[in-house]
Amino acid sequence: MFLKVDNLEKSYGTGDNIVKVLKGISFEVEKGQICVLLGASGSGKSTLLNIIGGIDTADAGSITIDNDKLQNMSEKEISLYRRNHLGYIFQAYNLIPNLTVKENIEVGAYLSKSPLDLEELIKVLGLWEHKDKMPNQLSGGQQQRTAIGRAVVKNPDILLCDEPTGALDYNTSKDILALLEEINEKYKCTIIMVTHNDALKLMADKVIKLRDGQIRKEYINEVRTKSKDLDW
Amino acid sequence: MKNPLTKRIKREFLQEIGKNIAVFIFIAATIGFISGFLVADKSMQVSYDESFEKYNIEDGNFEISDEISEELKAKIEASGVKLYENFYLEKETDKEKTIRIFINRTEINKVCVLKGELPKAEGEIAIDRLFAVKNHYKLGKTIIIGGKEYRITGLVALSDYSALYKDNNELMFDATDFCVGVITREQFEQYREGKIYYSYSWSFDGQNLTDEQKEKLNEEIKNTLVTGNAEVVNFIAEKDNQAIHFTGNDMGSDEAMVKVILYLMVAILAFIFAVTTLSTIEKESAVIGTLRASGYTRGEMLRHYMTLPLIVTVIACIVGNVLGYTFFKNIVADLYYNSYSLGTYKTLWNASAFIQTTIVPAAIMIVVNILVLSTKLRLSPLKFLKHDLKKNKKSKAMKLPKLSFMMRFKLRIILQNMANYFVLFIGILFASVLSLFGLMMMPLLEHNEDIILDNMKGEYQYILKMPVETANQNAQKCIMGSLVVNMKGCRKDEVTVYGIEENSKYFEDIKLSDSTDKVVVSEAILEKLKLKVGDRLKLKSEFTDETYEFEIIGSYFYPQGLAIFMGSQEYRELFSLEEGYFNAYLSEEKLDDIDEKLILTKINRADMIKVTTQLEDSFGGMMPIFAAFAVLMSMLMIYLLSKVVIEKNATSISMVKILGYNDREISRLYVTATGIAAITSAVICIPISYYAMQVLYFAFMQEFAGWVSYYVEPVVFAEVLLITVVSYIVVAAVLFKKIKKVPMSEALKNVD
Incomplete structure (x- = not known):
């Protein structure tokens, strides 16, 4: 098993104000799969993603990625792990405003010992004509493509996407999802995507539905629907 | 692969070009001045040190009442020294300045010709360059000395008169009223008939002697003169000669102070840089979170955010050093x-100055930025992603008193930016101390001059070589002597000892004791030696090992300097002088009936304020630089920190614009908040800088012969405050434009 989440617990606050966000979450994801974490606001899906990504810590339970246990790692090792194995995409694109599209993607490439071919990736991202533009000259979709490029270029084992289409319109969202699919197929990276959009479950290999910090439903799609065929 | 983040550096520099250029110029100019100071200081010190050999400066000199006999000369030279005639005349110029004229020197205390040439014929003279500058004498022009006209052929520096001390016992040299010069031997011989001062210089003739051996030889010369019945008027070993050593002692004495100013300034700028970078970090919080989540380490982020300030500092330091070696060196x-009155000097490479003005400032910049930024960058990537950059949990809003809405709004802005305003406070404090220093010195010296002149004990003071009577009934006899007090290190300060006649009209209100070990002291003694009435004061003789201990029974307002007062009878008793002895007159009029030869020193109004006049001369050039520096620093700090406040609040500014506030109202909120903080800081800083300056001034005066009381003219406080107010007004105008430029769309950006 490539990713194993075992009995994960997490709470915020202290004393009477304690809120349990994750209540014993366990699941597994195979290498190269697209896993969609579905849930409403406050269900704990982003917290779960952050713990998997090593930017937040669990109170209990464990995460194993390719036989490496995150719990046993020091902060420095986790940072190195993120550097070598993980790519992050957020709803807000968080691009560096005074770097061009190409340079923003280079920021990701710098972290990798074996980055993807930059020019080829920019073409895959559909940003070739925009590669020398600054982020403020781009549309939301183009900015998110750049953010995806920055995460993908370092050739990560897992791509963690937190509401990657949350700030985009319908058509642009579909373009971005198609891009993620293409990346998954082309570069064989595992994608874990947090979304509240129920329609996206169809494009996943594995779907995990969360509510109140617990898994309410977990299943495998025998056949993935192409993102271009999704509708919502 | 090269870190792509480095590509941001140039763009960030250009985006903030105003700020970066301002800081760059400020650092470069400061470093330039300080580097110039250290380079010039060191180069001049080296050439001053080398001048001893280059110009063959004497190992001592003595003056006797008549020409030395061949026999006595031979006796002295037998002890292993070589004697040189260094006779001189003293004449007055038509502007009542004293000029001491020597024969062209060829063997000892040689002359450095700075402009023109040495005199070759009758009616020619070369005079001291500094005196010429101060009195507007030009090369090739004439000077009237003793009623005779001389053509100035050269402007020179006499190696044994780098500080123009007329008398070695004087508190201060005087380059305005006293001059030295050289004429030809033939010209000098024409004056043989008149009064010649028989001064002889000696040298140890190339012997490599220890200080102890030198001292022993000096004593031997003195004893030979005394036993040879020579009437010794003056005997000054080279090490005790202020005209030779004052300059050397002064050189480098300000180095520590200048370096402290530099490092404090760099530290403050480093904090300002750190605060502005913190503001950038807050602005780029989500980007940092994403980069950290992607695997960028804290160290990489820290290095990235420190690069620009460091580059600006290092380049400014290097440019500053270039300016120091080229432009500022000349100013210093x-x-x-x-x-x-210095000779020529050669600029020398000063590695230590380079380290102190480049490596140390860069190191300060690194350390301060690491300390401030690493605290912030230590937060987790998640906190950055959530824009939650407060280390502690959100604190409750502070309850404000019932004030108008606008006032409460301004107070909220101040409270929100307390860290920035604290840095601003420290910066304003530093600028206030500097501006106080720059603005107070001249009024302080003028004030002391006025007080000295208002409290003079007679228009004229005559110190006599022996008791001589005068027909002037108004002149009052007294006894004047001097003892020394040991100061920190090996330094000694001279204390004038007055023996005052009973019922003296010049010391009407003084209450003296009839005991020889109880004295009244001038207030300067209490201030300088940190003593109080009832304490004991230990003084010693300058030339012997004899010590004297007195109980202080009172203080007396005597602004002329360090002095103790006792009855003349007690004075005579203490120093075993014969009944009726006196050696000075205090008088409102000139005493023309006393033979000039019997007068040791004549002190008039100008002599009384010689110390303050010289200090005015020395400080005059520096003070405007300090004041200008303080103004620039105030402006820069207020600008940088207010800019941070406005940038930090760009979204809020944009939002209130959307709500309908106009630019003027918004400026009143955000710029006035900074104004309140800046001016409040300035007001608080005034008393603090007054006391800080007092501490620094007292420390400075400890190193100084004599005492000039600490005084700050009230108007100076207003000027210091005005510097901040004017700085704020200038900055406010710039910031108003900045506020106008904040677009309404800003409020709609970056909303997660």
């Missing part, structure tokens, strides 16, 4: 040349 050298 001019300051020295404006005080001392």
Whole structure:
């Protein structure tokens, strides 16, 4: 098993104000799969993603990625792990405003010992004509493509996407999802995507539905629907 | 692969070009001045040290009442020294300035010709360059000395008169009223008939002697003169000669102070840089979170955010050093040349100055930025992603008193930016101390001059070689002597000892004791030696090992300097002088019936304020620089920190614009908040800087012969405050434009 989440617990606050966000979450994801974490606001899906990504810590339970246990790692090792194995995409694109599209993607490439071919990736991202533009000259979709490029270029084992289409319109969202699919197929990276959009479950290999910090439903799609065929 | 983040550096520099250029210029100019100071200081010190050999400066001199006999000369030279005639005349110029004229020197105390040439014929003279500058004498022009006209052929520096001390016992040299010069031997011989001062210089003739051996030889010369029945008027070993050593002692004495100013300034700028970078970090919080989540380490982020301030600092330091070696060096050298009669100097590479003005400031910049930024960058990537950059949990809003809405709004802005305003406070404090220093010195010296002149004990003071009577009934006899007090290190300060006649009209209100070990002291003694009435004061003789201990029974307002007062009877008793002895007159009029030869020193109004006049000369050039520096620093700090406040609040500014506030109202909120903080800081800083300056001034005066009381003219406080107010007004105008430029769309950006 490539990713194993075992009995994960997490709470915020202290004393009477304690809120349990994750209540014993366990699941597994195979290498190269697209896993969609579905849930409403406050269900704990982003917290779960952050713990998997090593930017937040669990109170209990464990995460194993390719036989490496995150719990046993020091902060420095986790940072190195993120550097070598993980790519992050957020709803807000968080691009560096005074770097061009190409340079923003280079920021990701710098972290990798074996980055993807930059020019080829920019073409895959559909940003070739925009590669020398600054982020403020781009549309939301183009900015998110750049953010995806920055995460993908370092050739990560897992791509963690937190509401990657949350700030985009319908058509642009579909373009971005198609891009993620293409990346998954082309570069064989595992994608874990947090979304509240129920329609996206169809494009996943594995779907995990969360509510109140617990898994309410977990299943495998025998056949993935192409993102271009999704509708919502 | 090269870190792509480095590509941001140039763009960030250009995006903030105003700020970066301002800081760059400020650092470069400061470093330039300080580097120039250290380079000129060191180069001049080296050439001053080398001048001893280059110009063959004497190992001592004595003056006797008549020409030395061949026999006595041979006796002295037998002890292993070589004697040189260094006879001189003293004449007055038509402007009542004293000029001491020597024969062209060829063997000892040689002359450095700075401009023109040495006199070759009758009616020609070469005079001291500094005196010429101060009295507007030009090369090739004439000077009237003793009623005779001389053509000035050269402007020179006499190696044994780098500080123009007329008398070695004087508190201060005087380059305005006293001059030295050289004429031809033939010209000098024409004056043989008149009064010649038989001064002889000696040298140890190339012997490599220890200080102890030198001291022993000096004693031997003195004893030979005394046993040879020579009437010794003066005997000054080279090490005790202020005209030779004052300059050397002064050189480098300001180095520590200048370096402290530099490092404090760099530290404050480093904090300002750190605060502005913190503001950028807050602005780029989500980007940092994403980069950290992607695997960028804290160290990489820290290095990235420190690069620009460090580059600006290092380049400014290097440019500053170039300016120091080229431009500022001359300014500092001019300051020295404006005080001392120095020869030429050669600029020397000063590695230590380079380290102190480049490596140390860069190191300060690194350390301060690491300390401030690493605290912030230590937060987790998640906190950055959530824009939650407060280390502690959100604190409750502070309850404000019932004030108008606008006032409460301004107070909220101040409270939100307390860290920035604290840095601003520290910066304003530093600028206030500097501006106080720059603005207070001249009024302080003028004030002391006025007080000295208002409290003079007679228009004239005559110190006599022996008791001589005068027909002037108004002149009052007294006894004047001097003892020394040991100061920190090996330094000694001279204390004038007055023996006052009973019922003296000049010391009407003084209450003296009839005991020889109880004295009244001038207030300067209490201030300088940190003593109080009832304490004991230990003084010693300058030339012997004899010590005297007195109980202080009172203080007396005597602004002329360090002095103790006792009855003349007690004075005579203490120093075993014969009944009726006196050696001075205090008088409102000139005493023309006393033979000039019997007068040791004549002190008039100008002599009384010689110390303050010289200090005015020495400080005159520096003070405007300090004041200007303080103004620039105030402006820069207020600008940088207010800019941070406005940038930090860009979204809020944009939002209130959307709500309908106009630019003027918004400026009143955000710029006035900074104004309140800046001016409040300035007001608080005034008493603090007054006391800080007092501490610094007292420390400075400890190193200084004599005492000038600490005084700050009230108007100076207003000027210091005005500097901040004017700085704020200038900055406010710039910031108003900045506020106008904040677009309404800003409020709609970056909303997660």
